Amino acid sequence: MAIETTADRVAIDDVSMVYDGSNGPVEALREVSFAVDPGEFVTIVGPSGCGKTTLFRIIAGLQTPTEGEVRLDGDVIDGPGPDLGIVFQEYHLFPWRTVSGNVGFGLEQDGTPAPERRERVEQLLETVGLDGFGDTHPKDLSGGMKQRVALARALAPDPDLLLMDEPFGAVDAQTKAKLQEELLDVWTETGKTVLFVTHDIEEAIKLGDRVVVMDREPGRVQEIVDIDLERPRSRSDRAFGSYYEELLGLIEY
Template sequence: MAVAPRVRVDGVGKRYEGSNGPVQALDGVSFDVADGEFVCIVGPSGCGKTTLFRIIAGLEPATTGRVVLDGDRVDGPSTDLGLVFQEYHLFPWRTVAGNVGFGLEQEGVATAERERRVDELLELVGLDGFVDTYPRDLSGGMKQRVALARALAVDPGLLLMDEPFGAVDAQTKKMLQDELLDIWRETGKTILFVTHDVEEAVKLADRVVVMAKEPGRVREVVDVGIERPRERSDDAFGATYQRLLDLI
């Protein structure tokens, strides 16, 4: 019997009323993400990647179509969906532990269990020595690790990430990519990752959803099919990178 996908994006369209009339931002976007799969979404500026992210996250409604997560239609924000943005959105008045444990507090998790879970996650992201540190004293890469730990805290079915490494330098970006792959392998999470960086998509993804614009739509879904770890200097990496660029 076929296994249902973790995520199904089914004919999603989005129309806005613009100053010069209606604007079709997305049209008939459809793809599935299997349980435990790492899928990247890439495309040119203006193809609706961020709009699609917001619809999948339940932050705004689709005009047509639907998003289904674990068999349930997404009609708004859900604790079964962990969100990580390019901007860290950490609470400056809370410590690292306080930020990571916020969602658990909202769910009424007992203090002892919450502290155990926070300690476990901070060890997972390599910040176990920064429990009582405030965001102002962290580097950009460390802040993003806190944001990732916070998203994982409530054990969501899907980790949805929008350009999460876009604001850090190249060296930190590579380190965070490697750490994310380690966390993905260790947790078995399903990850849907939006990026404008084609090289990043080839390095991270099992499959890449390539979008076209005017209106935003799926042009092709590419199976990367390269054994990890992947290096830019490998012939297969270069060929896949060029194929994605040609599609975009």
């Protein structure tokens, strides 16, 4: 059944994906449907092979589904664009460019005038906690700092949707916790709509207003869980633990 999209920022509507495998067709996704409200933070979690990354790439306009469609503010997504800010686990920074040069790259490509571009970049570096590092090159940054640069670059065009695919998967636990808190600060400050893919149940609960739980073979939505907890959230809270056990049970059933 088609999703009503009048108030949705994003609508994933009966998305299916079939690949041609060496032993015949491989069904990666089957009739995935859910919607995301403006300003909502939704996390997507599931076991390996459940199609999380395939779904992410389809929402980002990097892949075309076999069936179904994804709409952003009512318009079908048919490719990447400035309305979509994308952050991957790998930073994909230009090593020859400074931090400011990396953050401002998309604005350069869009023809944003230099004075406006500099102001926007400086604002974003302050937002992600990197003011004073504009002239630094990526090789001189820690992993956490590189991911902050990637986040600032994704936010530079002021996208309607921020898509994040396991962005903190390559950093240590302490840095990950700090980046999670900083991301929530940025989300609160900017009011962006966020779709965040993760394999980490604790991360999904800590960040999300709702958690979309994916199942595999084929990848599909098993359940959507509302997280009714005030932020900041702690793993030591009993209610947090209850959500963790619920999601773990869904994934391991």
